[in-house]
Amino acid sequence: MAGHSKWANIQHRKGRQDEKRGKVWTRLTREIIVAARSGGGDIAMNPRLRLAIANAKAANMPADNIKRNVDKATGNLEGVTYEEIRYEGYGIGGAAIIVDTMTDNRVRTVAEVRHAFSKYGGNLGTEGSVAFQFKHCGQLIFAPGTSEDALMEAALDAGAEDVITGDDGAIEVLTAAADFEAVRDALEAKGFKAEIAEVTMRAENNIALAGDDAARMQKLLDVIEDLDDVQNVYHNAELDLP
Numbered sequence: 001m002a003g004h005s006k007w008a009n010i011q012h013r014k015g016r017q018d019e020k021r022g023k024v025w026t027r028l029t030r031e032i033i034v035a036a037r038s039g040g041g042d043i044a045m046n047p048r049l050r051l052a053i054a055n056a057k058a059a060n061m062p063a064d065n066i067k068r069n070v071d072k073a074t075g076n077l078e079g080v081t082y083e084e085i086r087y088e089g090y091g092i093g094g095a096a097i098i099v100d101t102m103t104d105n106r107v108r109t110v111a112e113v114r115h116a117f118s119k120y121g122g123n124l125g126t127e128g129s130v131a132f133q134f135k136h137c138g139q140l141i142f143a144p145g146t147s148e149d150a151l152m153e154a155a156l157d158a159g160a161e162d163v164i165t166g167d168d169g170a171i172e173v174l175t176a177a178a179d180f181e182a183v184r185d186a187l188e189a190k191g192f193k194a195e196i197a198e199v200t201m202r203a204e205n206n207i208a209l210a211g212d213d214a215a216r217m218q219k220l221l222d223v224i225e226d227l228d229d230v231q232n233v234y235h236n237a238e239l240d241l242p
Helices: 003-018 021-039 045-060 063-073 106-119 149-160 177-189 211-225
Strands: 082-089 098-103 134-142 162-165 169-176 196-203 205-211 230-235 239-241
Touching: 021 045, 021 063, 021 098, 021 230, 045 063, 045 177, 082 106, 098 106, 098 211, 106 211, 134 177, 149 162, 149 169, 149 177, 169 177, 177 196, 196 230, 205 211, 211 230, 211 239
Parallel strands: 205 239
Antiparallel strands: 082 098, 098 230, 134 169, 134 196, 162 169
16 A cells, blocks of 8 residues: 555554543553563663653653552552453454453453454454564654655664655654664654654554445454553554545
């Protein structure tokens, strides 16, 4: 599908995230707790926690909330224990979907995820059924109009793995997951601020969906994303939405 549709998908996604702002803090809280519990409360030694706290600050979460969640995770306060579970499945037109969850009740979570898939036209698959179609990496996406030559030079100097320019002029910078923070910080220091900057599961190949299929796929994604235990949803559909 043309690069224009890809940029439109990015803008649509950002709009959806803004609509769901009330749920963002819940997801960020869980990520902080799990990151701190798994890697400790020292952000200098825990890049996952460092990124989680940066995302929480970007979402205007108060510092007291952040500290309280770190304390819960590191044993200074009593808190809930979450486990991370990944589900894989297929959406409309065979599009691949990965659903990352954090839950204190895996029976509840798998039932809700399976119900969402089956009710809205998808199929829940087995572990590994679609993950091979995605790459775990850092991704920074810059708006059309960004200087391609200047950004490419800065990105490659900073250690990026690849720089891809879409048909519409949007530029995607890819990094190894471990290098994401360093590349992002280096680019921001040179005045390049990404529209989206995250460690993600990036689809290697996309499936174009339009018309009713695009609408049905968006509905399926919306329902899955609205589940309380869902942290992130990744897919390889490029939706031609009105």
